[in-house]
Amino acid sequence: MKTSTAIIYVDPASRSPLSMETDEMQGQEVWRGHLRNKEGMDFPIKDGIPDLTYPRQLHRRDEHARSFYEGRVEGYEKNLYLTFHIQGENEETIRNSMIDSLGLNPEYRVLEIACGTGRDSQLIAKRLGPNGRLFLQDISPGMVNFCRSKLGTVSVPTEYSVGNACYLPFQDRYFDAVYSFGALGEFSDIRRSLSEMVRVTKVGGRIGVGDESMPPWLRETTFAKILATTNPQFMAEIPLKDVPIDARSVRLRWIIGGVFYFLDFTVGEGEPTAEFDLEIPGPRGGTLRTRYEGQLEGVTPEAKKLVQQAIAKKGTSMHKWLDAVVRDAAKRDLGT
Ligand SMILES: C[S@@+](CC[C@H](N)C(=O)[O-])C[C@H]1O[C@@H](n2cnc3c(N)ncnc32)[C@H](O)[C@@H]1O
Numbered sequence: 001m002k003t004s005t006a007i008i009y010v011d012p013a014s015r016s017p018l019s020m021e022t023d024e025m026q027g028q029e030v031w032r033g034h035l036r037n038k039e040g041m042d043f044p045i046k047d048g049i050p051d052l053t054y055p056r057q058l059h060r061r062d063e064h065a066r067s068f069y070e071g072r073v074e075g076y077e078k079n080l081y082l083t084f085h086i087q088g089e090n091e092e093t094i095r096n097s098m099i100d101s102l103g104l105n106p107e108y109r110v111l112e113i114a115c116g117t118g119r120d121s122q123l124i125a126k127r128l129g130p131n132g133r134l135f136l137q138d139i140s141p142g143m144v145n146f147c148r149s150k151l152g153t154v155s156v157p158t159e160y161s162v163g164n165a166c167y168l169p170f171q172d173r174y175f176d177a178v179y180s181f182g183a184l185g186e187f188s189d190i191r192r193s194l195s196e197m198v199r200v201t202k203v204g205g206r207i208g209v210g211d212e213s214m215p216p217w218l219r220e221t222t223f224a225k226i227l228a229t230t231n232p233q234f235m236a237e238i239p240l241k242d243v244p245i246d247a248r249s250v251r252l253r254w255i256i257g258g259v260f261y262f263l264d265f266t267v268g269e270g271e272p273t274a275e276f277d278l279e280i281p282g283p284r285g286g287t288l289r290t291r292y293e294g295q296l297e298g299v300t301p302e303a304k305k306l307v308q309q310a311i312a313k314k315g316t317s318m319h320k321w322l323d324a325v326v327r328d329a330a331k332r333d334l335g336t
Contacts, residue, residue: 001030001050005159008135008174011037012054012167018043043169049144051162052169059188062139062164069116069140077117077146087257094256095120098181099127101251101264102206106156108176109133111200113165113193114183118147124179128156135170137161168196177206181262184211185233191242198244201267207247210262213238215254227259234259245271285317296326 006020016038024032026048035043035050043052058066069076084091099120104110106129115121115136128134134156138144141162148160163169165180166189178197187193197207212233214224219235228234238261243250247265255262276289286294299307311321 001045001048001159001161002028002157003030006030006035008159008171009035009050009052009161009169010171011041012052012163012169014038015172046141047145049141049148049160049162051141053139053162053164054167054169055164058139058164059166061186061188062166065183065186066139069138070142073117073140073142073146076143080117080119084256087259089256091119092123095123095181098208098210098255098262099123099179101208101262102177102179104128104177105132107131109135109174111135111137111168111170111175111178113168113178113180113197114138114186115147116143116182118150120179120181121147122151122154125151125154125156125158130155130157132156134158135161135175137163137165139164165193166196167192168200170200172199173202175201175205177201177208179208181208181210182212184209184239185213185236190239194239194242195244198246198267203267203269205267206264207267208262208264210255210260212236212259213254213261214259218258224259238263248272283311283317284319286319286323290319290323294323 003020003022006018009018010016011018014037018035018037020030020033020035022030022033029048030045031048033045035045035052043050081091084094102110104124104127106127108128109132110124110128112121112124112135115138118136121134121136125134136144136147136158137160138147139162144160144162151158161169165183165187178201184190184193194209201207212231213236214228214234218224224234238252243263243265246268248268250263250265252261252263254260277287279285279287307318307321311318314321
């Protein structure tokens, strides 16, 4: 990792800055060293790659993923083409179409989470130039090392790290785009991971994620049962309820023979807003906000009938009539 990258990494739990200690340099790269948080917790840098995995005692699902992939890097790279082949799809075309949804420009800062052997990483790298920045991370050190050797020298400055998708070790609002394919269903806390993706992405930035999920209308078919017998992950639900409230312009599509989903969205801030104060024409009147925020107690059916007659006679709306009457009565009783 480059010395200048140290300030982009933060403590994955507290998000406070880390200090760096260098034991060995290779050219511009810190080859061996340490990143440390304020409490002295150590995140080693080994062969130029920092390991920011948190927590130390991983959730059993994340621990399983780490050891499962750690022993299968070469096999994964050799056989992964099958996922696309079985569905009669061209892997590069599909991967490029997912990456298209990020709307990258060559100067973007991009994070790919769970990069694996770098099959998407190399396509993302091609779209970025020397003024962009690409961060590639995975929980398996073997995967990250393989990815780095696959990419070799690319024109975009690239940083590799080992870490847990549920606790991202990056500054708030640093990236223009965050991407992850084929891993979400393995994360121990998908909700947390999606919220971390939003935290590290600029407002207006793009996020794209995808993984296995058989569409509901195919779940009872032989087609689905055959696929799910070998890979039960095909029966995973799309984590729609875990999408953060900050997501805007959310799009969902099924890809790779229609058995994987891809979800992309733009990052906003907090809840969406709308024109809640627009006057609504008609006898009820008021606005969406007065109807929600201005509710008082109910009245008797006789009183309601009388009011309806009164507003019909006056040619006003229920909202205007009630607002004036309640306001006048309250002022009178308050003596103001
Ligand atoms: C099926 S592979 C997908 C790799 C790559 N994205 C691709 O499309 O070929 C899943 C990857 O997710 C990584 N992974 C699983 N759990 C993770 C976690 N909690 N944090 C980061 N990476 C994780 C694994 O190490 C593995 O490399």
